[in-house]
Amino acid sequence: MQTQFDTTMRSRPRYGVLEPRPGLAHLIVADGEGGEAVLALFAQAPELLETARVIYMPGANGTDMTAELEAVKPAQFSRVPSYAAGRQRIVKVLGDAHMGLQVYVTGTEGLMGQVQRDAMEAGLPHDAVQTEHRGSLVRRVQCVHCKGITEHVRTDPFQCGHCGLNLFVRDHYSRRLAAFQGVCVDAEDPGEVPPAVERFK
Amino acid sequence: MSLDDYFHDETYFGDFTYRNSPQAIKRFPFPFPEDDYMYSVNMEPHVPGRKGSVFEHAFDVDEHYVAQMRDRARVLAEDPLRCQSLPHMTLAGWDLLELIMESFARDYPQWFELHKDGNRWHWINRPLGIDDKFTFLDESTLPYGPMEYITRQAQGDFTLQDQRNDNLWIEAGMVTTQADWSVDFDIGMNFHEWHAPVPLAREMGVFDRALKFLLQLQHGAPVRRFNWTMTVDPLLDTSPENYHKWGPSKTTMTRETIGRRQHLRVELQTLFRLPRSNAIAFPIRCYMISFQDLVTQPKWARRLHRVIRDLPEELATYKGFLRNRPLMVEYLSQFDDGKPTSPGWWPEDE
Ligand code: HEM
Numbered sequence: 001m002q003t004q005f006d007t008t009m010r011s012r013p014r015y016g017v018l019e020p021r022p023g024l025a026h027l028i029v030a031d032g033e034g035g036e037a038v039l040a041l042f043a044q045a046p047e048l049l050e051t052a053r054v055i056y057m058p059g060a061n062g063t064d065m066t067a068e069l070e071a072v073k074p075a076q077f078s079r080v081p082s083y084a085a086g087r088q089r090i091v092k093v094l095g096d097a098h099m100g101l102q103v104y105v106t107g108t109e110g111l112m113g114q115v116q117r118d119a120m121e122a123g124l125p126h127d128a129v130q131t132e133h134r135g136s137l138v139r140r141v142q143c144v145h146c147k148g149i150t151e152h153v154r155t156d157p158f159q160c161g162h163c164g165l166n167l168f169v170r171d172h173y174s175r176r177l178a179a180f181q182g183v184c185v186d187a188e189d190p191g192e193v194p195p196a197v198e199r200f201k
Numbered sequence: 202m203s204l205d206d207y208f209h210d211e212t213y214f215g216d217f218t219y220r221n222s223p224q225a226i227k228r229f230p231f232p233f234p235e236d237d238y239m240y241s242v243n244m245e246p247h248v249p250g251r252k253g254s255v256f257e258h259a260f261d262v263d264e265h266y267v268a269q270m271r272d273r274a275r276v277l278a279e280d281p282l283r284c285q286s287l288p289h290m291t292l293a294g295w296d297l298l299e300l301i302m303e304s305f306a307r308d309y310p311q312w313f314e315l316h317k318d319g320n321r322w323h324w325i326n327r328p329l330g331i332d333d334k335f336t337f338l339d340e341s342t343l344p345y346g347p348m349e350y351i352t353r354q355a356q357g358d359f360t361l362q363d364q365r366n367d368n369l370w371i372e373a374g375m376v377t378t379q380a381d382w383s384v385d386f387d388i389g390m391n392f393h394e395w396h397a398p399v400p401l402a403r404e405m406g407v408f409d410r411a412l413k414f415l416l417q418l419q420h421g422a423p424v425r426r427f428n429w430t431m432t433v434d435p436l437l438d439t440s441p442e443n444y445h446k447w448g449p450s451k452t453t454m455t456r457e458t459i460g461r462r463q464h465l466r467v468e469l470q471t472l473f474r475l476p477r478s479n480a481i482a483f484p485i486r487c488y489m490i491s492f493q494d495l496v497t498q499p500k501w502a503r504r505l506h507r508v509i510r511d512l513p514e515e516l517a518t519y520k521g522f523l524r525n526r527p528l529m530v531e532y533l534s535q536f537d538d539g540k541p542t543s544p545g546w547w548p549e550d551e
Binding site: 165 | 282383385387388389397398403443445449452524
């Protein structure tokens with residue numbers, strides 16, 4: 001299932017649907033349910049399999065499509081436990097990229113944001129990367145106070161994993177940080193923290 | 202008058218000894234030309250204005266200069282991320298340094314001097330006791346990058362926007378006197394992205410029209426606009442970074458203390474096209490006036506009462522003073538006799 005988003009916040013990224021594009025090389029990065037979008041892409045354009053390099057990580061919710069993805073036999077397939085673990089590899093491919101590298105990312109917002117950020121840092125324009133949202137809506141959030149980033153945030157408010165302040169999660173989004181902004185929820189009335197609601201499933 | 206007599210020794214933090222002199226009150230940039238307020242594309246040419254006003258010069262250096270530069274140094278020592286410049290913005294930083302040094306030396310020769318011998322420049326800043334020789338466009342000859350160097354010596358926040366793909370990208374900034382936004386978070390965003398949290402203005406077309414106008418901004422033809430908000434106690438650094446520290450001040454204001462603690466906070470924003478980098482410099486100069494000082498000008502008191510009373514709730518919420526609005530309206534209403542106000546913001550045009 002593709003995901004529907006509220007589009008009122010203009011700093012919020014918008015995601016599309018992966019489409020095969022002609023290119024000399026294809027880097028495909030996915031997490032969790034993003035595996036389904038990768039399979040759909042290969043079903044549309046089986047010729048991509050011959051040059052595709054797929055880097056896959058299971059979702060934070062446990063979804064693991066490694067077996068299904070390996071079964072279609074992409075030219076190169078790596079399974080990594082997390083983005084942090086796979087990042088060096090991805091940055092290497094982006095850095096070695098010649099004209100004609102196509103980048104496809106699918107899965108959670110945190111993953112797509114981080115690949116887009118690393119692609120931008122490697123000098124690719126941010127629209128050179130195709131994205132498709134799949135699976136969980138958990139957020140990657142930067143605490144505006146201590147600057148620490150908390151991954152896979154499900155509730156609003158939540159407690160910053162670094163400084164311990166209780167943060168509400170804004171829709172304001174920074175592509176450079178690949179993160180939403182978290183701001184102290186009880187700043188004006190210390191101690192009055194509303195109950196956490198599971199907003200990002 | 203000696204330097205020390207003119208420039209206040211005052212704080213914007215802790216004991217908050219910041220005060221406006223009677224002259225500073227008279228020249229305060231009151232931002233409301235009418236009795237109500239809504240967002241609009243409020244830009245006009247930044248040409249020299251009335252003598253003695255904050256528009257007299259390209260950059261206004263006033264009695265708070267030295268104390269505000271001290272406050273900036275204090276904030277930067279705690280949080281160096283308030284000053285950031287992406288690597289390709291260094292040339293724009295030099296453009297800004299040149300603009301400020303030339304303007305200061307031309308408009309305030311008693312305080313600032315700039316001597317040039319080719320690219321070898323000699324800069325003297327008497328109020329801050331700075332006397333530096335450096336090579337223009339050679340970073341290794343300054344103690345900081347060019348933007349940081351000069352904006353540690355200029356009042357107000359500064360951001361630098363690169364122009365490409367028909368958009369502006371905020372890619373450098375010195376931001377320590379902001380109305381609750383984070384330069385660290387916003388760096389790298391485009392015009393529509395960094396304005397995303399603002400209510401109503403996008404639907405009104407304000408941002409599309411403003412951006413279109415700015416993309417055509419010409420070197421030598423700067424423009425200006427006002428923005429405003431409210432701040433409890435004269436805290437310059439109302440940053441989101443420190444919101445958990447200053448947030449509680451909003452809840453402790455009372456009828457007895459509002460006159461001295463509540464401040465109208467006005468930003469005089471100017472926009473300059475820079476000559477070498479083609480970037481746009483955006484100085485955001487912050488002025489604050491306590492309610493008790495503001496109401497000494499009858500026209501301003503009447504008008505501020507009406508503006509605050511009738512402001513759409515979305516704006517009061519966004520600006521962060523919804524909870525104190527009733528207290529403000531009650532206080533200001535004592536100074537509103539219902540008489541009409543004259544158009545324009547000058548206090549004496551009654
Ligand atoms: C190019 C330089 C500019 C920069 C860097 C800039 C930056 C900002 C930022 C960071 C905010 C705060 C957003 C937040 O809540 O996080 C803001 C607010 C705003 N900006 Fe701009 N801006 C620029 C030019 C303009 C122009 C030309 C207009 C003209 C219409 C404009 C209109 C506004 C308005 C109406 C707000 C809401 C302010 C309030 O109600 O307090 N800006 N701007």
